[in-house]
Amino acid sequence: MSFRAPPQISNCVEKPRARLSMLGRMAAELNDTALMLRYKDGDVAAFDTLYARHRLPLFRYLMRRVGNQQLAEDVFQEVWRRIISNRSNYRPSAQFVAYLYHIARNCTADHFRRAGKSQATLSAAQEELTDIERPDEPVQSAMQRDTRQTLLGALAELPEEQRETFLLRQESELSLDEIATITGVGIETVRSRLRYAISKLRKHIQATDLAAEGS
Amino acid sequence: MSNTPDNPNTPPSIPPEDPELERYLDGESDLSEAWQSLPQAEPSAAIDQAIRAAAHAAPATDSSQDQPAAWHRWLKPLAAFAVAGVCLTITLQVIDLGGPQPSLSGTTEFNELEMTADSALNSRATAAKLRDNASPQEPVAPESPARLSRSAAPAAEESVLQHELLMAEDAYDSIAMPLFTETQLTAWREGARPSEATWQLAIEIARRRGDEALAVQETAKLALAYPEANDAAESAVQLESLQALPREQPTPQTEIIDASLWAATIQHIRNQGDGARAELEAEKFQRVYPEYVQE
Numbered sequence: 001m002s003f004r005a006p007p008q009i010s011n012c013v014e015k016p017r018a019r020l021s022m023l024g025r026m027a028a029e030l031n032d033t034a035l036m037l038r039y040k041d042g043d044v045a046a047f048d049t050l051y052a053r054h055r056l057p058l059f060r061y062l063m064r065r066v067g068n069q070q071l072a073e074d075v076f077q078e079v080w081r082r083i084i085s086n087r088s089n090y091r092p093s094a095q096f097v098a099y100l101y102h103i104a105r106n107c108t109a110d111h112f113r114r115a116g117k118s119q120a121t122l123s124a125a126q127e128e129l130t131d132i133e134r135p136d137e138p139v140q141s142a143m144q145r146d147t148r149q150t151l152l153g154a155l156a157e158l159p160e161e162q163r164e165t166f167l168l169r170q171e172s173e174l175s176l177d178e179i180a181t182i183t184g185v186g187i188e189t190v191r192s193r194l195r196y197a198i199s200k201l202r203k204h205i206q207a208t209d210l211a212a213e214g215s
Numbered sequence: 216m217s218n219t220p221d222n223p224n225t226p227p228s229i230p231p232e233d234p235e236l237e238r239y240l241d242g243e244s245d246l247s248e249a250w251q252s253l254p255q256a257e258p259s260a261a262i263d264q265a266i267r268a269a270a271h272a273a274p275a276t277d278s279s280q281d282q283p284a285a286w287h288r289w290l291k292p293l294a295a296f297a298v299a300g301v302c303l304t305i306t307l308q309v310i311d312l313g314g315p316q317p318s319l320s321g322t323t324e325f326n327e328l329e330m331t332a333d334s335a336l337n338s339r340a341t342a343a344k345l346r347d348n349a350s351p352q353e354p355v356a357p358e359s360p361a362r363l364s365r366s367a368a369p370a371a372e373e374s375v376l377q378h379e380l381l382m383a384e385d386a387y388d389s390i391a392m393p394l395f396t397e398t399q400l401t402a403w404r405e406g407a408r409p410s411e412a413t414w415q416l417a418i419e420i421a422r423r424r425g426d427e428a429l430a431v432q433e434t435a436k437l438a439l440a441y442p443e444a445n446d447a448a449e450s451a452v453q454l455e456s457l458q459a460l461p462r463e464q465p466t467p468q469t470e471i472i473d474a475s476l477w478a479a480t481i482q483h484i485r486n487q488g489d490g491a492r493a494e495l496e497a498e499k500f501q502r503v504y505p506e507y508v509q510e
Contacts, residue, residue: 042274048267055258063256073262080266084273148253169240170250176240195236202235202246 032096040087051080054100057172061101064155064167065108078107097174098181105164105182147208154204162197165190411441432476439479474504 032053038046058079063072082103090099155163161183168179176194180187238244414437421430477500485493497509 039270039274044271044274047270051263051266051270055263056255059258060256069256072256073258076258077262077266081269084266084270087273147249151249151253170247191233191236194239195233198235198239198244198246202244205246205249 033092036087036090036096037092040090047084050096054097058100058104060171061167062104062108064171065164066111071111075104075107075111078110079104082107095178095181097178101168101172101174101178101182147205150204150208151201154201158197158200162193162200165193166197166201169194411437414440435480436476439476439483474500474507477504478507 032050035046035050039050059072059076062075062079063069066072066075079100083100155166158166164183165179168174168182169176174182176187176190180190183190235244239246414433418430418433418437421427421433477496481493481496481500484496500507501509
């Protein structure tokens with residue numbers, strides 16, 4: 001007596017973890033929309049829950065985009081200010097997370113426009129994110145610091161679209177569908193951008209590791 | 216167009232399976248581990264507090280904005296009052312466009328009418344005097360007394376003319392609307408008849424307003440009231456032509472001829488010795504007013 005595996009419903013073979021993650025995302029999205037609608041109706045506790053859920057992913061995304069804590073906080077505050085002031089116009093037709101990051105992208109673009117500098121020049125500010133070198137620092141920590149600097153330097157060298165796609169995935173943990181919705185491109189384009197971003201970053205890490213081993 | 220890696224809008228030929236990407240998406244890539252080692256920034260507590268405070272304050276602001284202002288409660292009564300005013304104005308204008316509709320049951324007192332007509336005549340005379348003093352060469356235009364005085368007024372006497380103008384317009388409006396009613400006819404029979412000039416002015420006003428039938432009727436009444444100054448027979452002929460209108464299609468002109476006036480006209484014709492014509496008129500009168508008994 002043998003058992004045959006059930007037929008595949010789709011070509012996309014998902015691992016159990018990914019499937020659970022997707023279900024969790026759907027539930028979270030339902031909750032996000034419901035929470036936003038409740039806040040729209042005056043329930044401030046719903047906003048607190050919504051804020052607690054999205055504050056860290058959003059702030060880290062903005063931090064990597066603008067490269068400065070103070071600037072990131074300014075943009076972060078502006079994003080939530082717009083969410084609050086435009087709550088009466090919120091429609092549950094779009095995912096809340098897409099709505100949130102769409103506003104975040106606009107605020108970031110406004111910030112760079114006001115600052116008059118290109119988004120590609122954030123690498124200089126990325127130095128704030130690395131640890132300050134100390135004389136008594138262990139060798140292991142120094143190597144980690146080199147890796148971080150390499151990683152951030154490689155991130156700064158990525159094309160804008162690839163960098164944004166990577167950050168939305170890595171820092172905000174958004175799905176490819178959500179990234180496609182936010183950036184306004186197809187999901188295959190998102191996969192392509194992400195693939196190239198990962199490939200370049202990995203090459204930088206491997207090159208750094210080889211250099212460290214050689215030294 | 217080549218598919219270069221740095222051109223993200225043009226996906227190159229993608230292999231069907233990409234284990235590196237799949238590992239990354241599953242969180243099992245060394246890149247993910249390296250990224251986790253980066254310092255993770257957080258928004259400051261002050262920012263959190265400011266955002267939460269703004270979010271909590273916003274619905275309260277909304278609820279206060281939802282309450283209408285104090286003056287809003289007067290909005291509906293004011294709107295209703297304005298609509299009523301507009302409707303009343305339109306109604307009055309429509310009535311005015313229809314021309315004067317004399318009523319037999321009017322309430323304007325005869326003396327008051329005479330007074331306003333006399334004042335109109337006085338205003339007209341004053342305006343004419345001023346006009347003659349200012350420019351005697353100018354021809355007199357056949358306009359209303361108010362317009363006459365307005366067009367001929369010299370600059371030095373503008374204030375006097377303005378006063379006369381207002382009086383003339385008021386008199387014109389008050390005299391042109393009700394004219395003569397049953398009450399006035401009774402008063403006229405009792406001897407309190409208006410002056411000839413007043414009557415003539417009323418007739419002129421009726422003609423200018425296009426109400427020829429009313430003018431004819433008033434001319435006949437004037438002829439009866441002042442036989443020494445008017446040709447009553449001519450007025451009677453005019454009245455006869457008015458009576459010739461078909462009764463089946465009553466018009467405002469036929470409606471305003473009352474029985475007492477008609478009977479007086481017949482009596483006047485009979486007194487003048489034209490018995491045949493008086494009989495003919497009496498037959499017409501009997502057809503129109505069968506309830507009247509001929510004595």
